[in-house]
Amino acid sequence: MNIIIAADSFKGSATTFEVADFIEKGIKRVEPSAAVTKLPLADGGEGTVEALVTALNGRYIEKEVTGPLGKKVTAKFGLIDNDIAVIAMAEASGLTLIKKEDRNPFKTTTYGTGELIKVAFDYGVKEILVGIGGSATNDAGVGMAQALGVTFKDRYNKEIGFGAEALENMEYIDTSNIDSRVKNTKITVFSDVTNPLCGKNGASYVYGPQKGASIKDVERLDQLLDRYGKKLEEQLNIHIMNKEGAGAAGGLGAGLLAFCNAEIYSGIDKILEKIKLEDHMKNADLVITGEGKLDFQSVYGKAPIGVAKIAKQYNIPVIAVVGSEETSIIDVYYHGIDLVIDIINKPMSLNEAMENAYELIENAGEKVIRAFKLTNKKFTIEEEML
Known part of the structure; x- marks a missing residue:
């Protein structure tokens, strides 16, 4: 049998x-x-790195990065045949890294996930697989993009801070200093959801409450992401607000689509293939x-x-x-x-x-x-x- x-x-x-x-x-x-x-x-969330590293005989790399509330955390990612890196955003920006009473989607950032991507670049990989389940964030991947060199300035030409709350002050987006290795690395996103960035089925309304947002909070968070999406369209001619998966992981899907030329796939389908x-x-x-x-x-x-x-x-x-x-x-x-x-x-x-x-x-x-x-x-x- x-x-x-x-x-x-x-x-x-x-x-x-x-x-x-x-x-x-x-x-x-x-x-x-x-x-x-x-x-x-795994389907792109918890256990994705471990599942692929074990199945494909990879190894782990550990790195101290910025956690979802700005404090340093130790995160790991997988390296397979020195060609493929497997990153779970939950390692650096996940909900499990924060005590329940400290959850606040206005303040949490994906900056640490961007730092992991940069470390993967340092190993010369040709492809990065990013699982984007289990997030603590609602910043539309702005923190991730900041770590890669994208700047988001306020009306005084100062860099905005971390978290969704900082999007209220964002006026200008500049990608001229983004890490050049982004263009030469295939970035594949694993997601088990297809939510758009905004609206009743978007990142804030559907997933904001589990990250600590009240009913009033999700309305404000959605407005902030909508404002951000429109800035991308106006300034960079990037239209990602209604793409499937853009709302995954508090909008990290949108950030990866916008700045990393990523492709989003059903997490389970791609993992079963791998x-x-x-x-x-x-x-x-x-x-x-x-x-x-x-x-x-x-x-x-x-x-x-x-x-x-x-x-x-x-x-x-x-x-x-x-x-x-x-x-x-x-x-x-x-x-x-x-x-x-x-x-x-x-x-x-x-x-x-x-x-x-x-x-x-x-x-x-x-x-x-x-x-x-x-x-x-x-x-x-x-x-x-x-």
């Missing part, structure tokens, strides 16, 4: 590697001889995928659906192990997933579930293989009767 496990992390509870390990333990309780292939997975998932499918009997929470949004670029899409090309059954599921997940069954198994086995709080995630995931792994064997047994009996 050949089984592939390709599951995303359960945020705050288990990494993609840990999820796969514990599902495998559950499988081995029932089928000790099963051949299990574990492929690390780890060559399809090559492993040809001899598989079962594919197990999963993520921390499965809901109606999961069909829009999330890891389990990306895995299922490839599995179905080879008519392989797909079972998803999840930390939790909403009642409205019927759409996932029309996108290649055959069965969803929730790890929760009794009434419990979120904290209790997170504390016991390893045991719960292992138990779910056993349920997966028992369900699969039961289905196979039924088909075998029917075939014998025929």
Whole structure:
């Protein structure tokens, strides 16, 4: 029996590697001889660097950079064959770097992400892959661009500060001193969202609240990003406000499009391509995928659906192990997933579930293989009767 496990992390509870390990333990309780292939997975957010570095035998580079609130943080990125750098913006500008009570999207900056890009340039890479999930920012990538040499001046010709609040004073944009290596390096962005920069579906309205913004705040943040987008159009003839993914990571997508000539792709599709998932499918009997929470949004670029899409090309059954599921997940069954198994086995709080995630995931792994064997047994009996 050949089984592939390709599951995303359960945020705050288990990494993609840990999820796969514990599902495998559950499988081995029932089928000790099963051949299990574990492929690390991410969709552009948390775990992207680790997934690609592990799958492609890369190495890590650590660098002290500017954190989202201006304090120094140690961030790492991946280097693969000395040709490709893998950067997760969350390493330098992520929400997990800030205490909940300190979250403030008016002040947070992507400057540290720009610093990581510059360090990657120093290693002479030909391509930089940038995962832009899990941001603490809403500065439209202005901080990132500042780190690369773009200047944003106020009416007194002084450089504006960090964060979305500084966009109110921005009058002039000058790209003449941008790092020249930007032009010679392919920059590919991984994103699991397609939001535009502004509007009700834009960066501020959709993601601002989780970064500490009130209802009144998101209106103001949206106005600031709108002002910034119009300045780009007026002064540089750059039209990115309505491009898909421009609103990802508080508008970092827009900044990368505007100043780095980047291309934005579905994170999961590109990562599955990089780890060559399809090559492993040809001899598989079962594919197990999963993520921390499965809901109606999961069909829009999330890891389990990306895995299922490839599995179905080879008519392989797909079972998803999840930390939790909403009642409205019927759409996932029309996108290649055959069965969803929730790890929760009794009434419990979120904290209790997170504390016991390893045991719960292992138990779910056993349920997966028992369900699969039961289905196979039924088909075998029917075939014998025929």
